[in-house]
Amino acid sequence: MKHHNKLIVALDFENKYKALQSVDHLRSDVKLFKVGLELFSACGPEIVADIIEKGCGVFLDLKFHDIPNTVEKAARAVSGLGALIFNVHALGGLEMMKRAKGAAGDRSKVIAVTILTSTDENALKKCGINVNIEDEVINLAALAKEAGLDGVVASAKEAARIRKELGKDFLIVVPGIRPVSAATDDQKRVATPLEAIAAGADYIVVGRPITAAPDPAQAARNILKELG
Numbered sequence: 001m002k003h004h005n006k007l008i009v010a011l012d013f014e015n016k017y018k019a020l021q022s023v024d025h026l027r028s029d030v031k032l033f034k035v036g037l038e039l040f041s042a043c044g045p046e047i048v049a050d051i052i053e054k055g056c057g058v059f060l061d062l063k064f065h066d067i068p069n070t071v072e073k074a075a076r077a078v079s080g081l082g083a084l085i086f087n088v089h090a091l092g093g094l095e096m097m098k099r100a101k102g103a104a105g106d107r108s109k110v111i112a113v114t115i116l117t118s119t120d121e122n123a124l125k126k127c128g129i130n131v132n133i134e135d136e137v138i139n140l141a142a143l144a145k146e147a148g149l150d151g152v153v154a155s156a157k158e159a160a161r162i163r164k165e166l167g168k169d170f171l172i173v174v175p176g177i178r179p180v181s182a183a184t185d186d187q188k189r190v191a192t193p194l195e196a197i198a199a200g201a202d203y204i205v206v207g208r209p210i211t212a213a214p215d216p217a218q219a220a221r222n223i224l225k226e227l228g
Contacts, residue, residue: 006197007223008059008173010034010207016043016050022211023054029220032084034205036061048081057084059173059205063113064100065089072099079108085173087111087153090140097147109171111151112144114158117176134158141166156191156199163200174201179209179223193226 009030011019019039026033033051035058040047048058060083064071071088078086088100090112101110114137115124121133137158142165144152151171154162159172174196196204206223213219 005031006201006203006227007193007220008032008034008203008205009210009220010036010061010175010205011039012036012207012211013039014042016047019043019047020050020054022216023051023056025216026210026220027054027056029217029224030056032057032059032203034059034061034207037063045078045081048078048083052082058082059084059203060086063087063089064096065092066096068093068096068099071096072103075100075103075108075110079104083108085109085111085150087113088149089113090144090152094143094147097144097149101148101150109150111153111171111173112140112147112149113153114140114144115154117155134161138162138165141170145170151202156196156201159196159199159201171203172201173203173205174199175205177204177206177209179206179219179226193223197227 007030009026011022011033013019023033033056035047040062051058060078064074071092086108088097097112104110115133124131137154138161141152141162145166153173153175155176156174159174162172177191177193177196179192193204210216210219
C-alpha cells in the first residue's frame with residue numbers, strides 16, 4: 001500500500017457543495033474520503049454516490065450502535081451504497097457486530113469504533129466507567145475480531161498493541177491525527193501522521209488540518225511528505 005492510499009480526508013462539512021468542492025481540490029492526491037454524521041445527515045445517501053462518481057472511495061463513519069436487527073438492516077443498506085468501509089460501535093456487542101458483517105458481506109469492510117479519540121479516562125470516569133483506556137480498547141478490538149469484523153478505529157496510542165495482539169491483517173484506522181504544526185482542537189488522544197503509521201495504522205484520518213487550510217491540496221501533500 002502506497003502512502004497516499006493511507007490518507008483518509010474527513011469531509012466535515014454541512015453541505016454537498018463544500019464537500020464535493022473539497023473532493024475536487026484533493027482527489028489528485030487523496031483517494032479515500034470520510035463521510036460522517038454531519039454531512040450524511042445534511043445530504044443523505046446520495047453524497048456517497050457523488051463521491052464515488054468522482055473516482056474516489058468512501059469511509060462511511062456513522063458508528064452504528066443499536067439492536068442487532070436494526071444494525072443488520074442499516075449495514076445492508078450502506079454496503080449497498082458502495083461504501084468501501086463503514087463502522088459500528090464495538091460496545092454494541094458481539095451479536096450486533098456479527099450481524100453487521102454478515103449483512104455487508106464482501107461489499108464493504110466493517111470496522112468497530114473502540115473508544116473515541118475525543119475521550120480520555122477522566123471523561124469515562126464521569127460516565128461511571130472506571131477502566132484503563134488502553135486495556136478497554138484492546139478488549140473491544142478483540143471482540144470485534146471475534147465477531148469477524150475487518151478491523152477497528154483506535155487511537156495511535158493503542159495501535160501498536162492492537163497490531164501485536166491481533167495480527168498484521170487486522171485493519172487499524174487512526175483518527176485524531178494532527179500534523180506537528182496543527183492544533184489539537186477537541187481531540188484528546190492525538191498523534192502525528194508519522195507516529196500513527198509507525199505504530200501500525202493502515203489508514204490515518206485527517207480533517208480540519210487539511211480542509212480548513214488556506215491551500216488544502218498543499219496541506220495534504222505536506223502530510224504525505226511527512227510520511228516519507
